[in-house]
Amino acid sequence: MRFIDEYRDPELVRKLLDAVHALAAKIGRPITLMEICGTHTHAIGRFGIRRLLPENIRLISGPGCPVCVTSISDVDRALYLAERPNVLFATFGDMLRVPGTGGRSLQQMRAAGADIRIVSSALDALSLAEANPAREILFLGIGFETTAPTVASTLQSARRKGLTNFSVFSVHKTVSPAIQALLDDPELNIDGFLCPGHVSVITGTDAYRSIPAAGRSAVITGFEPVDIIDGILMSLQQIREGRYEVAIQYARGVSQEGNRRARESMAEVFEPDDATWRGLGLIPESGLSIRREYASMNALNRFPLPxxxxVEFEGCRCGDILRGVISPPECRLFRKACTPVNPIGPCMVSSEGTCSAYLKYEA
Ligand code: SF4
Structure with a gap:
């Protein structure tokens, strides 16, 4: 299949791996690269890439799964909103099993009778609002720059249509401030980042400027084996030469400028706000709040929160995993109390979570 086979070509993979091994030997010191995208984490596990790398190259996962980085307080707030009278709560499926305080989840609430529906897009939630004019349709807006523009255009569309029964609880986040927090973290020693392909389609290279400025490599990388190994090779080239820049490996999807129209749509509806990330804590201006012009569609205005x-579940170390400080097997609950059937933290619940990737492919 075109565009897939050519990026899984075993011969090309072997050549790139040879080059990675040769360059890693020349560098001769331990190198740590962080992938900051849940899709990368799963692809690395699925294709067994970690095992193919030289011993001195370590890949660690970062805060790239939007469900995982959603703080427990935001999960609790979502649970509260989902139980308001007359509310039909629409969310992506991954959020359903994420536990809040005391282990309560949207899934449990749904089983107990709350009207919680899984949708695949914000537009689906808007359709629910049109079909149910007597109900309050509340959509949980989650994700990075990849999904925020679609939620923004949905809110614009709701306003054009004059819908008065549609609102969004925005827990959207942006990648750039989180990267700065990782760069500033004294416990971390990251040599370079494999930057997320999907987010970069919207942001372009601008979101990652802080990385080369801090003397680390930055390579926007695709999701197939050839992409990822090529991204690692390009990272090592920057490190070896001490010449840091934001390079684009995923050129078939990403341009330097990104998608300006999507960013404009996002900026019309959302404004930067402080946000709390699981694992990273409060990061200034890293969230997206709904602007005053769209206040009537901000769920937090329609349903004031107490x-x-x-309280985090005792023993769950998702926070440390999202900072790249530990890998899942270092959590004492991994594979024991915490499994995909009985997940304790979001890193095991989410299809993009690091713990679920490890259990599926690497344990
Ligand atoms: Fe949390 Fe489970 Fe991962 Fe441990 S294995 S960090 S409990 S999600």
Whole structure:
């Protein structure tokens, strides 16, 4: 199949791996690269890439899964909103099993009778609003720059249509401030980043400027084996030469400028706001709040929230995993109390989560 086979070509993979091994030997010191995209984490596991690399090249996973980085307080707030009278709560399927305080989840609430529907896009939620004018349709807006523009255009569309029963609880986040937090983290020593292909389609290279400025490599990388190994090779070239830049490996999907129209749509509806990330804590201006012009469609205005005390599940180390400080087998609950059937933290729940990837491919 075109565009897939050519990026899984065993001969090409072998050549790239030879080049990675040769360059890693020349560099001669341990190198740590972080992938900051859940899709990368799963592709690395699925294609067994970690095992093919030289001993001195270590890949660690970062905060690239939007479900995983959603703080427990935001999960608790979503649970509260989903139980408001007359609310039809629409969400992506991955959020359903994410536990809040005390292990309660949207899935449990749905089983107990709350009207919680899985949708595949914000537009699906908008259709629910049109079909159910007597109900309050509340959509949980989650994700990075990849999904935020589609939610923004849905809110614009809702306003054009004059819908008054549609609102969004935005827990959207942006990648660039999180990268800065990782660069500033004294516990981490990352030599370079494999930057997320999907997010970069929207942001272009601008979102990653801080990485070369801090003397680390940055390569926007695709998701097939050839892409990932090529991305690693390009990272090592930057490190070896001490010449840092934001390079694009995933040139078939990403341009330097990104998608300006999508960013404009996002900026019309959302404004940067402080946000709390699981594992990374409060990061200034890393979230997207709904602008005043769209206040009537901001779920937080329609359904004022009480103070909700949130408590993390004891022993779950998702926070450390999302910072790349530990790998899943280092969590004592991994594969024991915490499994895909009985997930304790979001890193095991989400299809993009690091713990689920490890269990599926590497344990
Ligand atoms: Fe949390 Fe489970 Fe991962 Fe441990 S294995 S960090 S409990 S999700």
């Amino acid at each position: 103070g909700i005390p949130s």
